[in-house]
Amino acid sequence: MITGKNYIGFDLSNAGSTTFKTFNPKLNKETEWLFYEASEEEIDKATALAWKAFHEFKTTSYKKRVQFLKKIADEIEQLGDELIKTYCEETGLPEGRAKGERGRTCFQLRTFAAYIEQGTWVNATIDTAIPNREPAPKPDLRKMSIPIGPIAVFGASNFPLAYSTAGGDTASALASGCPVIVKSHPMHAGTGELVASAIVKAARETNMPNGVFSNLNSSGIEVGQQLVAHSLIKGVGFTGSITGGRALFDLASRRKEPIPVFAEMGSINPVVLLPMALKTKGIEWAKAYASSITLGTGQFCTNPGLLLGIKSPDLSSFLEVLSKEISEIEPSCMLHPNIATKYDGKSTKMVAENSVALAAERKGNVADNYARQMVVKVDGKSFIANPRLHEEVFGPFSMVVECEDQKELSTIISDMDGQLTGTIISEENEIDDYNEVVAAMQNRVGRLIFNGVPTGVEVCPSMQHGGPYPASTDSRFGAVGIHAIQRWIRPLSYQNWPNQLLPDALKDENPLGILRLVNGHHSTESI
Template sequence: MHGNNRIGFELSDKGTATLQSFNPAKAETRAGKFKGATSEDIEAAMTKAKIAFDSYSQTSPEKRAQFLEAIADEILNLGDELVHAAMEESALPEGRIVGERGRTMGQLKLFASLLRDGVWVEATIDTAQPSREPLPKPDIRKMLRPIGPVVVFTASNFPLAFSTAGGDTASALASGCPVVVKAHNSHLQTNELVSDAIARAAEKTGMPDGVYSSLAGEGFELGTTLVKHPNTKAVAFTGSLDGGMALYKMAIERDEPIPVFAEMGSINPVIFLPEKLKAETNDLAKTYAGSITLGVGQFCTNPGLLIGLESRELDQFCETLAHEITTSAAATMLNEGIANSFSKNKETSLTQNGVKLISSNNVETPRNGANAAVARVSATDFLSNPNLQHEVFGPYSLIVTCRDQSQLDEVITQLSGQLTITFMGNENDLKTFEKQIHSAEKKTGRLIYNGVPTGVEVCSSMQHGGPFPAATDSRFTSVGSDAIKRFARPVSYQNAPQFLLPDELKNENPNGIWRSVDGIWTNNGV
């Protein structure tokens, strides 16, 4: 552990302020100090990133793919040291960290495969028609090109997969953009280990100095400076609504506004339809008790809102769910701040008009721990109180009871933007409530049928984002291969000579990728 900031291939120990990570399970500060970045460090990192962009954006897809695969190899080579550091800094169990390491490596390899495939650039060619009347048609070719240095804010709840070498970094590097990471103060050693691994991979594969940097710092100052720096061309963030919106406002108030791709969580409503609930009352309750408490509820897709029609079956569902929650174990949360916020936000929700606590695992809680809880409220009270749509990050869920299908319609219509909305129903249910399903589609990035929202598959068809306030731009995803498109912009080339065109647009198609040529998809030359 060197405790220094990484400025490309160099380490900086200029900072006089120091930070220490914390072990939430033991409620104690961990050994080792990390330097806070100075203004000189920030300037050096951003200058290197700008210079690196000129050459890195021109590297071949194959070279970038090799770089990403080398990062995955270097992360694996860290072995148990990385696993143990991440466990201590997050209080997450070994199995979760090992699985997350695998997901991190899988994401890097996914983008390497995407680069070799080449379709993601959306290469489009419309050939010239010089004899067209009344005016000739020029030769026009278009594809996606990288936008410039990207600042990545790492997440608290995924110390590997949404962090230093997580999906944001992997997709930005894949697109051809250098990355400057703002290390999360909860994961300082984990960040250092992974940052060093990225730097080794960059040197081994011949990437330019400055293609990757990592900075640590206390409070709001470091993040503000990075977002406002003129060399920054985009920001990626996973976290709270307040944090995401603060970054978004800074970015649009710059002399040159830039995009902020912020995933800010949601309450992920689950609608239990009557026939399904009647047939599987207790099983559904047990399934959702597990989903609510999974990972101490610290997922952006945690089911924070359960909705159903008033019935004997819904009452039985609530009783079984209450029992399951009561018998669940208390567990340590990611850090002291998250534990305190959970306790405060849960209490705020429980004190709202009409909200009744129906279950809580009131066992002795470890320091920085959480007691899971479930509450119930009528749809009438829910509809009259926007505060009940605020996310309570942790193992807490609110059950909303609707008197009829019409009131369920009102509830869905009033929902704010969500990452996920789930419908639990059999075929008859889904046909009967088709109107409500279509209404829900307008509110979410992912519609789920007969499953739980916790768990996000990393694949080409995944959409992890949604209408505001789930995300700042519902057109993009932060998970899956399409995440790369956040950091690219379309460029058209009109009547360009062949030697000035990117390989993806040249007549001979040297990379052999699929392209749209005069409206026909082909991987042949022109």
């Protein structure tokens, strides 16, 4: 049941006077629910509870945390049709997408449960003492990772489940032993409250401390700003726009105690179409990319927004087929009128730029909040000269750049902002003649794809969902996969500490049975 209230720890609260509603973009009208924006008093109470809970939660056994994470997944599934119906009402996305994203969310939670049980994530390292070493004795040093404290997580507009209330940021933070305060996304606050209720129920039933999780509503930016500035918040997870992520990053940096902000912000995901690949399979790739550009109405962070090729008849044929396919795909609903309006504005501005030509656009009438998919083209020289052409258009939009030669192609990639993905479309052995292009792409992306499309992010340890700025604020980390946990922990060394007082992960007898680096060698044995 949706109440519209905030979860301050285990308790529902509506102390604030500001209210708002979510919006059904398909029906083009507000939903029935009324939500209460968190007050400053509620923010203070949630952070105080989180800080208090942290001192207990960080010492809970891995086994108890495993039970907690698994229980959250179970409770999300128990929400059943109410969650799916609410998700679809607040986003305009289809039921199949909602169920798929729910499955991914629960999979992430269970994956982190399995991972923390292994214990390797604490990075236990032991160098035993050598008291007789000359010219000075060597102390006993033992190091492991510990949680940093309460984390503020910002829900994403385009993934109401997998990147929001119980998404990768929340799952990884809870797995590490850090309490979480979610700043729910205003576009899907009802979906967020239902998921929050599942997390709170799981916390109660697994005897987690009150304050291990809170969920705060907000229609604007004030609640998020207050959270990031609060002295008891020790880290931030964010998925959204470059403007929003950079504002939070700057705010966190200006604090008396600066804190890390792990933001995934924007990407146009360049695709290089090599000449032989276009000659032999250009039609196939054009059809594949028409589908990729319009998938989910282009509202994926990995949407292929830039297609690069060397000027040739084959590139022209590719563009012709791509344009035809794009024009015939049925338009679909965007997440919110605000997003649809921004898409219309940015795509229109792109077409109006000098040297940019409209290659294809969905014709005819479209329903309110539905997007007209679009492809434009420009020459390489004009693209290099105009930084505005490098900006992301969030939606079913892509730009084809006709380069004069390989040198111009490499220059474009080298000068590009950081990206989440980069793709090379190549025939067998063709790529060997484009080492400079590949090297340039490696320097600008977090994931390098060969003969595929960038849309689709597999949840597994080898996935890197991040990249050089502004794709993310720290290219070493991402929000997808088990290594996301490394964002919420820090190393702590113990020197000459009595064995019985050490954490279990560092004790001589290795009671957890985890893999440790002992005197330079990995081992699960006791010392």
